[in-house]
Amino acid sequence: MSVSAKDQELSRTMDQLGMRARQASRVLAGASEQQKNRALSAAADSLRQRLPEILAANARDMHEAREHGLSEALLDRLMLDAERVRAMARGLESIVELPDPVGRILAEWTPPNGLCIQRVSVPLGVIGIIYESRPNVTADAGALCLKAGNAVILRGGSESFHSSSAIHACLVYGLEAAGLPGDAIQMVPTTNRDAVGYLLANMTQYLDVLVPRGGKGLVARVEREARVPVLGHLEGICHVYVDATADPALARKIVVNSKMRRTGICGAAETLLLDRRADTALLGDLLDGLIEAGCEIRADQVLRESHPEFPLATEQDWSTEYLAPVISAAMVDGVEGAIKHIRRYGTGHTESVIARDQAIAERFLGAVDSAIVMHNASTQFADGGEFGMGAEVGIATGRLHARGPVGVEQLTSYKYVVRGSGQVRP
Amino acid sequence: MSVSAKDQELSRTMDQLGMRARQASRVLAGASEQQKNRALSAAADSLRQRLPEILAANARDMHEAREHGLSEALLDRLMLDAERVRAMARGLESIVELPDPVGRILAEWTPPNGLCIQRVSVPLGVIGIIYESRPNVTADAGALCLKAGNAVILRGGSESFHSSSAIHACLVYGLEAAGLPGDAIQMVPTTNRDAVGYLLANMTQYLDVLVPRGGKGLVARVEREARVPVLGHLEGICHVYVDATADPALARKIVVNSKMRRTGICGAAETLLLDRRADTALLGDLLDGLIEAGCEIRADQVLRESHPEFPLATEQDWSTEYLAPVISAAMVDGVEGAIKHIRRYGTGHTESVIARDQAIAERFLGAVDSAIVMHNASTQFADGGEFGMGAEVGIATGRLHARGPVGVEQLTSYKYVVRGSGQVRP
Numbered sequence: 001m002s003v004s005a006k007d008q009e010l011s012r013t014m015d016q017l018g019m020r021a022r023q024a025s026r027v028l029a030g031a032s033e034q035q036k037n038r039a040l041s042a043a044a045d046s047l048r049q050r051l052p053e054i055l056a057a058n059a060r061d062m063h064e065a066r067e068h069g070l071s072e073a074l075l076d077r078l079m080l081d082a083e084r085v086r087a088m089a090r091g092l093e094s095i096v097e098l099p100d101p102v103g104r105i106l107a108e109w110t111p112p113n114g115l116c117i118q119r120v121s122v123p124l125g126v127i128g129i130i131y132e133s134r135p136n137v138t139a140d141a142g143a144l145c146l147k148a149g150n151a152v153i154l155r156g157g158s159e160s161f162h163s164s165s166a167i168h169a170c171l172v173y174g175l176e177a178a179g180l181p182g183d184a185i186q187m188v189p190t191t192n193r194d195a196v197g198y199l200l201a202n203m204t205q206y207l208d209v210l211v212p213r214g215g216k217g218l219v220a221r222v223e224r225e226a227r228v229p230v231l232g233h234l235e236g237i238c239h240v241y242v243d244a245t246a247d248p249a250l251a252r253k254i255v256v257n258s259k260m261r262r263t264g265i266c267g268a269a270e271t272l273l274l275d276r277r278a279d280t281a282l283l284g285d286l287l288d289g290l291i292e293a294g295c296e297i298r299a300d301q302v303l304r305e306s307h308p309e310f311p312l313a314t315e316q317d318w319s320t321e322y323l324a325p326v327i328s329a330a331m332v333d334g335v336e337g338a339i340k341h342i343r344r345y346g347t348g349h350t351e352s353v354i355a356r357d358q359a360i361a362e363r364f365l366g367a368v369d370s371a372i373v374m375h376n377a378s379t380q381f382a383d384g385g386e387f388g389m390g391a392e393v394g395i396a397t398g399r400l401h402a403r404g405p406v407g408v409e410q411l412t413s414y415k416y417v418v419r420g421s422g423q424v425r426p
Numbered sequence: 427m428s429v430s431a432k433d434q435e436l437s438r439t440m441d442q443l444g445m446r447a448r449q450a451s452r453v454l455a456g457a458s459e460q461q462k463n464r465a466l467s468a469a470a471d472s473l474r475q476r477l478p479e480i481l482a483a484n485a486r487d488m489h490e491a492r493e494h495g496l497s498e499a500l501l502d503r504l505m506l507d508a509e510r511v512r513a514m515a516r517g518l519e520s521i522v523e524l525p526d527p528v529g530r531i532l533a534e535w536t537p538p539n540g541l542c543i544q545r546v547s548v549p550l551g552v553i554g555i556i557y558e559s560r561p562n563v564t565a566d567a568g569a570l571c572l573k574a575g576n577a578v579i580l581r582g583g584s585e586s587f588h589s590s591s592a593i594h595a596c597l598v599y600g601l602e603a604a605g606l607p608g609d610a611i612q613m614v615p616t617t618n619r620d621a622v623g624y625l626l627a628n629m630t631q632y633l634d635v636l637v638p639r640g641g642k643g644l645v646a647r648v649e650r651e652a653r654v655p656v657l658g659h660l661e662g663i664c665h666v667y668v669d670a671t672a673d674p675a676l677a678r679k680i681v682v683n684s685k686m687r688r689t690g691i692c693g694a695a696e697t698l699l700l701d702r703r704a705d706t707a708l709l710g711d712l713l714d715g716l717i718e719a720g721c722e723i724r725a726d727q728v729l730r731e732s733h734p735e736f737p738l739a740t741e742q743d744w745s746t747e748y749l750a751p752v753i754s755a756a757m758v759d760g761v762e763g764a765i766k767h768i769r770r771y772g773t774g775h776t777e778s779v780i781a782r783d784q785a786i787a788e789r790f791l792g793a794v795d796s797a798i799v800m801h802n803a804s805t806q807f808a809d810g811g812e813f814g815m816g817a818e819v820g821i822a823t824g825r826l827h828a829r830g831p832v833g834v835e836q837l838t839s840y841k842y843v844v845r846g847s848g849q850v851r852p
Contacts, residue, residue, distance in 0.1 A: 026769075030792065111814030115803055122795065124825055208825050229655060229826045250848040257850035343452075365843050366456065369548065377541055377846025386851065387842070388537030399550055399634050399839040400655045401827040413825040416813070417791050420803025422676040424683035425812065 018206025025151035033100035043174025057166035123149030125208035132214035135163035148411035158191035233397035236266035236349035241338035243355035267382030444632025451577035469600025483592035549575030551634035558640035561589035574837035584617035659823035662692030662775035667764035669781035693808030
């Protein structure tokens with residue numbers, strides 16, 4: 001096929017996905033809670049029933065991925081086994097338990113003109129989700145969009161294409177079993193890499209929002225090229241500030257957990273800010289905790305005066321999301337110094353203050369303008385599940401519409417329903 | 427000056443505006459309700475005290491506008507007199523009365539991990555407002571942004587530059603009288619038309635959101651070129667559907683008001699949808715009402731069968747925002763026909779159903795996916811003031827963050843404040 005014939009075929013395929021999604025979104029918007037939940041339960045059953053097909057599809061992806069020389073870390077993300085598939089099914093069932101976020105009366109009032117005004121939650125419409133290798137995102141993200149009454153177009157990594165297709169078939173089965181249009185959850189049916197560019201730039205009439213899930217390269221591209229609003233985050237350079245008033249044992253426990261529980265997630269701490277006035281024993285114990293857990297510490301000049309064994313952090317370190325057992329550490333001038341450092345280098349994701357002094361903690365919580373600010377807790381709690389939101393399609397660091405975990409509630413919009421009795425405007 | 431030297435000067439000027447706004451936004455975010463209200467009250471006083479300067483500046487704009495041959499309609503928008511300035515001052519005072527939208531606890535809960543999670547409203551940050559000739563937008567928009575704790579960069583039409591500058595000086599006086607940074611409300615200090623392009627494309631690090639207020643040309647440009655999120659609406663093609671079960675007198679009153687009260691506002695009706703099954707007397711009376719009020723009716727083929735005197739509406743008419751005493755009218759197949767027509771031609775602004783049958787009204791309110799859907803009320807109520815929101819910077823028809831009137835509450839975002847007692851994630 002010539003290049004332009006290929007382009008034409010791609011644009012036809014993508015526009016059809018878009019049109020079908022828009023159609024389906026109208027049906028979904030009017031679907032009852034029972035119907036949506038029935039679709040999710042049936043999809044969960046289907047995941048369990050089709051386990052052999054899913055594992056076979058995954059084996060095919062794993063085989064190709066090994067041939068392409070994917071790293072062990074990526075292979076692990078891609079790999080499915082019976083337990084992972086069962087966890088996916090349980091994930092869908094946990095979404096059934098969430099309250100329906102659509103049709104809630106968010107506010108209700110009657111101004112002097114006598115109109116009864118309600119602000120009512122409605123679905124966003126059609127959501128595009130672009131993700132990388134984890135095939136379970138297909139189930140999670142598809143189910144969350146469905147629960148919020150949205151149609152969704154999924155585009156996973158090409159390396160997980162067969163696994164995602166097998167999982168997608170279960171979701172479609174669930175929709176149809178509940179009498180809902182299968183087109184409510186669609187997958188881009190090609191691994192053609194140009195499909196991503198098309199989703200970003202040419203589908204403004206079909207997509208209401210895009211959610212990128214993946215590494216910095218993917219998210220940066222989506223933020224740069226997308227012609228529709230994007231909910232997501234580019235980087236999570238999360239800070240933990242340890243005040244001089246911190247409880248030493250609590251500080252050590254939280255710092256180690258924030259950094260080392262899982263180093264590869266966006267809520268992992270990347271920079272430690274230490275109060276200059278803090279007791280050296282407190283600091284020493286805390287740094288020991290990190291070292292014992294296997295963490296490399298890159299220190300600023302001031303910290304190196306007492307700890308010359310640490311390598312010097314460069315300017316670049318303060319802006320680096322390591323996603324690895326490495327932390328940058330700076331001495332700062334109390335809570336104000338911490339706020340200043342975070343304003344300069346933070347990415348607006350999650351920051352935590354460890355302090356016994358309540359006034360200092362409140363100053364930090366008020367002045368640090370991140371999606372999530374914490375006191376005496378690990379940054380690794382930055383997660384929709386831990387927040388009690390059930391699940392999330394990701395964490396957003398933009399300021400509009402949704403900040404922090406993007407759960408079903410954040411996948412809705414609202415409209416005003418106004419009931420009158422013949423009012424005309426004077 | 428050479429072109430590139432001019433460009434450099436513009437970029438320096440604009441970047442400085444941006445940096446100052448970002449700085450000021452941090453102070454504003456922490457300002458108390460009292461301080462913000464004091465600034466608004468002092469600005470209102472200042473508007474009254476500086477009335478002679480404001481009128482003199484306006485006279486200069488009016489003189490230049492006449493020399494440039496502006497239309498009478500535009501001259502009227504531009505013109506200020508003592509009463510209009512006093513109305514502006516009262517407008518600021520009415521914003522004082524609104525509750526502070528910042529620092530509200532929007533939700534609060536404790537998941538099983540024991541963390542106390544609060545969702546707290548915070549300002550958006552820095553807002554850019556691009557508007558056309560009405561100088562009063564300077565006061566309204568500046569004040570609304572201030573009340574919501576935001577810094578704002580205002581860019582009005584070049585024809586109102588002197589009037590807006592004089593009004594802007596009063597706002598800055600108010601800020602400083604309340605001990606707040608004057609940079610919280612800045613005006614682009616040049617009429618250089620390239621400044622708009624720079625605001626749209628080159629200030630992503632300084633601006634959190636743009637609000638365009640003006641005609642379709644301006645809004646379309648902002649939506650096309652902006653590199654930051656936009657809150658606004660391109661067109662308001664509002665529909666009124668008259669069901670066969672409508673009360674005839676009520677239908678006539680609402681239809682005439684929706685179209686003719688003020689034809690130039692975005693909430694004015696542009697298309698009338700008439701139930702095929704409706705009584706011909708009902709329809710005739712309603713159409714007479716429009717004609718008596720001076721409205722031209724462009725009818726579809728079916729309506730022309732009974733009213734051949736009306737010109738035939740073309741396909742283009744269904745997509746036209748007349749903003750004039752003209753209405754397009756189509757016969758539709760009941761409420762389902764109306765929903766179908768609106769899905770095809772609507773712009774998601776405001777639509778109203780006139781019906782006595784409650785089930786029909788509810789079907790319309792549920793299925794029509796516009797920012798505002800109304801029952802038995804005039805579309806001209808689509809207004810933040812009429813909604814009891816105090817005032818608005820505009821109406822938004824996007825689906826993210828804010829839909830409908832954009833008042834102080836919609837000029838905020840939120841963050842999560844999480845208080846723990848040493849929790850680490852298992």
